[in-house]
Amino acid sequence: MLARWLAALVAFVVVFLIGIVTIGNFGTGIDPDSFFDSEGANSFAFIGAIALVVAFIAYAAVEYAQTRSFASISAQFDTRTIVLMPIAIAINIILGATVANALKLPIYLDSIGTILVAALAGPVPGALTGFLSNMLWTYVVPPPFQNGPAAAFSIVAVVIGVLAGLAARGGWMRPRRSRSTGELAVGAIVALVIVVGLGIYAYTRFYGSTVELFVEDSAPIFVILSWLIIFIFAAIVVGFLVLLFVRRDLAVPYVTVAGVVTGVVAALISAPISANVFGGVTGGGTDFLVAAFRQAGSDIQTATFQQGLLSDPVDKLVTFFVVYLILAAMARRMKARFPQGELLLDELEPDQPDADDWRGATA
Amino acid sequence: MAGGDRLSDEARPARGIPPSLGRPGPTAYHRLNPLTKATLATVTAVGAVVLGGVVGPVGLVVVAVLLPAAIAGVLPQLVRTGLLLSLPIAISAFVVNLFFYPGAETVLLRIGPITATAEGLAFAIEILVRILAISGAVTLFYLTTRPSDLVVDLERRGVSPRIGFVTNASVQTVPAMVDRAQQITAAQRARGLDTEGSVWRRIRGVVPIVGPVILGSIAEVEERTMALEARGFTRPGRRTLLWSPSDSRTQAIARWALVIGLAATIVARIAGFLG
Numbered sequence: 110m111l112a113r114w115l116a117a118l119v120a121f122v123v124v125f126l127i128g129i130v131t132i133g134n135f136g137t138g139i140d141p142d143s144f145f146d147s148e149g150a151n152s153f154a155f156i157g158a159i160a161l162v163v164a165f166i167a168y169a170a171v172e173y174a175q176t177r178s179f180a181s182i183s184a185q186f187d188t189r190t191i192v193l194m195p196i197a198i199a200i201n202i203i204l205g206a207t208v209a210n211a212l213k214l215p216i217y218l219d220s221i222g223t224i225l226v227a228a229l230a231g232p233v234p235g236a237l238t239g240f241l242s243n244m245l246w247t248y249v250v251p252p253p254f255q256n257g258p259a260a261a262f263s264i265v266a267v268v269i270g271v272l273a274g275l276a277a278r279g280g281w282m283r284p285r286r287s288r289s290t291g292e293l294a295v296g297a298i299v300a301l302v303i304v305v306g307l308g309i310y311a312y313t314r315f316y317g318s319t320v321e322l323f324v325e326d327s328a329p330i331f332v333i334l335s336w337l338i339i340f341i342f343a344a345i346v347v348g349f350l351v352l353l354f355v356r357r358d359l360a361v362p363y364v365t366v367a368g369v370v371t372g373v374v375a376a377l378i379s380a381p382i383s384a385n386v387f388g389g390v391t392g393g394g395t396d397f398l399v400a401a402f403r404q405a406g407s408d409i410q411t412a413t414f415q416q417g418l419l420s421d422p423v424d425k426l427v428t429f430f431v432v433y434l435i436l437a438a439m440a441r442r443m444k445a446r447f448p449q450g451e452l453l454l455d456e457l458e459p460d461q462p463d464a465d466d467w468r469g470a471t472a
Numbered sequence: 473m474a475g476g477d478r479l480s481d482e483a484r485p486a487r488g489i490p491p492s493l494g495r496p497g498p499t500a501y502h503r504l505n506p507l508t509k510a511t512l513a514t515v516t517a518v519g520a521v522v523l524g525g526v527v528g529p530v531g532l533v534v535v536a537v538l539l540p541a542a543i544a545g546v547l548p549q550l551v552r553t554g555l556l557l558s559l560p561i562a563i564s565a566f567v568v569n570l571f572f573y574p575g576a577e578t579v580l581l582r583i584g585p586i587t588a589t590a591e592g593l594a595f596a597i598e599i600l601v602r603i604l605a606i607s608g609a610v611t612l613f614y615l616t617t618r619p620s621d622l623v624v625d626l627e628r629r630g631v632s633p634r635i636g637f638v639t640n641a642s643v644q645t646v647p648a649m650v651d652r653a654q655q656i657t658a659a660q661r662a663r664g665l666d667t668e669g670s671v672w673r674r675i676r677g678v679v680p681i682v683g684p685v686i687l688g689s690i691a692e693v694e695e696r697t698m699a700l701e702a703r704g705f706t707r708p709g710r711r712t713l714l715w716s717p718s719d720s721r722t723q724a725i726a727r728w729a730l731v732i733g734l735a736a737t738i739v740a741r742i743a744g745f746l747g
Contacts, residue, residue, distance in 0.1 A: 196693065200649070
């Protein structure tokens with residue numbers, strides 16, 4: 110047991126160091142104009158994701174060498190999970206292809222199935238669902254659903270699955286209905302502080318001086334873009350407060366933070382792939398954002414980060430809430446039969462006969 | 473695919489899912505082991521990215537995509553599907569890079585506030601060649617290989633039958649789910665849902681269509697789980713395959729040569745030999 114984790118840790122550190130030495134470095138310093146350490150920031154998240162996958166392979170290899178089986182991993186894959194995975198992959202591919210090809214929206218919506226499996230079954234099935242979704246999307250699924258760039262981004266889908274699975278394992282996807290206004294207010298403030306903090310980090314680090322809202326005599330596209338950004342953020346804040354105080358569900362801040370954090374991590378990993386492999390162009394609605402940021406004077410690397418940090422958090426936020434609503438619509442009996450399903454049940458409802466007293470005491 | 477509803481079961485064979493395994497392919501290239509073709513496609517796609525520039529990827533496309541496609545007799549289909557697939561991304565790539573390339577100085581054309589630059593054009597062509605190489609390599613693999621053949625072959629090499637099931641079932645679930653969405657759309661329209669009005673009305677129509685599609689699919693999990701368990705799906709140990717795609721020592725050597733060649737190219741690229 111110890112040997113497996115040790116092997117995983119060693120593999121992670123070795124791959125991460127090799128990656129930093131050969132591809133990226135942190136030694137270039139921060140550019141005083143944009144506060145943006147472009148060389149270092151470009152690749153560290155991507156290298157970390159690769160190192161994570163290698164560490165997992167090392168863990169599995171040691172387990173196989175010790176026991177001739179993958180028992181601790183395959184235990185997370187009961188028959189029910191295996192049956193859900195193809196459905197989740199189909200949801201990913203169909204919705205993703207519709208959004209990218211037909212609707213041309215600047216978001217993706219291609220990880221609903223991944224996050225659903227991760228919530229119900231755990232991080233490893235979630236990661237595998239994400240990986241297989243993107244690989245099958247490129248190599249196996251027939252046109253018109255086929256998507257050439259998807260396979261290059263499969264490592265992003267792996268990390269999304271892991272993060273969503275960990276969030277659900279921590280009970281973040283569990284409904285917490287009928288809480289007191291005080292609790293809801295504290296939850297709302299904590300979530301907003303985290304989200305705004307991440308927003309400030311992203312803004313100072315990646316937008317710096319290159320993008321300003323409502324600059325004098327700027328091209329029409331930037332006025333539209335600025336209004337769009339403000340509109341989206343206003344809609345998110347309003348929707349957040351409405352969901353929180355109308356449904357009185359304390360899960361809303363948890364799901365929000367999980368979605369935004371996953372989105373930021375996904376953006377940091379996917380931007381170098383998008384920039385270096387595809388020149389920032391992947392054929393979806395996000396291309397227009399990249400074009401706009403480049404027109405504003407960013408190079409490709411920066412423009413893909415700017416696009417990703419705008420698209421991904423919004424996208425993952427929407428996706429996490431869609432999954433949360435799907436889970437809420439599923440029968441409790443069905444959820445509870447999945448490996449991680451018990452963590453998705455409302456903690457107040459079933460097994461506590463004195464739940465009403467507890468509620469009365471705090472209200 | 474046990475437990476699917478009757479309508480989608482009837483519609484499925486018309487969707488191009490191979491009805492039987494074990495049919496030999498029409499040409500020698502079709503009859504290559506699926507893993508060999510998959511390796512070639514991956515190495516071509518990654519190689520085009522690693523080589524960079526224009527000459528390298530074009531050479532790769534001619535040698536590793538167009539030539540095999542001609543041997544397999546799928547060249548017209550390949551060109552049609554490949555171009556169709558890469559058209560949206562190609563248009564984006566051209567527009568984005570031709571007009572919005574920062575720091576470019578050589579102006580080719582000026583239309584109002586936007587300018588087309590020579591540097592942008594050169595970069596757009598480079599990206600375009602790369603995208604064509606990737607989509608060509610993948611399309612060649614797709615046109616000459618049945619998904620189930622690849623799955624059976626991977627299973628023979630020791631990949632878990634569970635992964636095999638997930639892969640095969642995903643490929644079959646995509647068209648089945650599209651059929652289901654069409655049925656539900658028709659059903660909701662019969663109840664008065666407006667799917668052709670203004671944009672806002674169509675957006676409001678998404679929920680009553682997507683909701684039942686997803687929840688209905690998840691509700692099927694129960695039946696399928698029982699069907700699989702009743703057939704011994706969770707039994708441990710290796711399965712006996714009645715048929716698997718042929719393989720040869722030559723192909724195994726070729727696969728390893730391709731992978732080692734790619735690794736060498738990556739090392740050379742990182743070390744700076746290729747500029």
